[in-house]
Amino acid sequence: MIRLSVFYPSTEGATFDHDYYRNSHIPLCVKTWGLDGAEIDKGLDGPNVAAVHFKFASPEALQAAMGAAGTADILADVPNYTSIAPVLQTSEIVE
């Protein structure tokens, strides 16, 4: 099982629309990539303002999602909710 985490590090003057993220952007990701859901974090303390965690069955499934036609639309949607450059992390879920 593969986790794709996307982090939004807090930076001076950065904006982040948590409502849009939850109600519009993440549903678009879930639909585009055919996932069951995603876990959304609203940062309380630490380096990140927000984060999301998606699970994929395999590295190949993640790679297919990244290459999917709709992924360009997902990337183009980022400026609609934040001025922060997302940081991507891919991990193997070992437990």
Added chain:
Amino acid sequence: MIRLSVFYPSTEGATFDHDYYRNSHIPLCVKTWGLDGAEIDKGLDGPNVAAVHFKFASPEALQAAMGAAGTADILADVPNYTSIAPVLQTSEIVE
């Protein structure tokens, strides 16, 4: 629901013992804090070599865990598996 994520950012020359982390350190955390479990990430691509995600029922439950007697032992165990300074993130799980 509160998520405590702990990240281990990759740094030049850093070491990380994934086996010890999974088989000894995280079980110690789970036992000390009375949790059902934790999700462990082994980094494949991105800034972090490893990460863990714990869930707490409330900010108060997290605070109680941080102040628990055994938490000092958990912190003292860190040098047994890594030379990386852990980065802590607390978040509200919004979905």
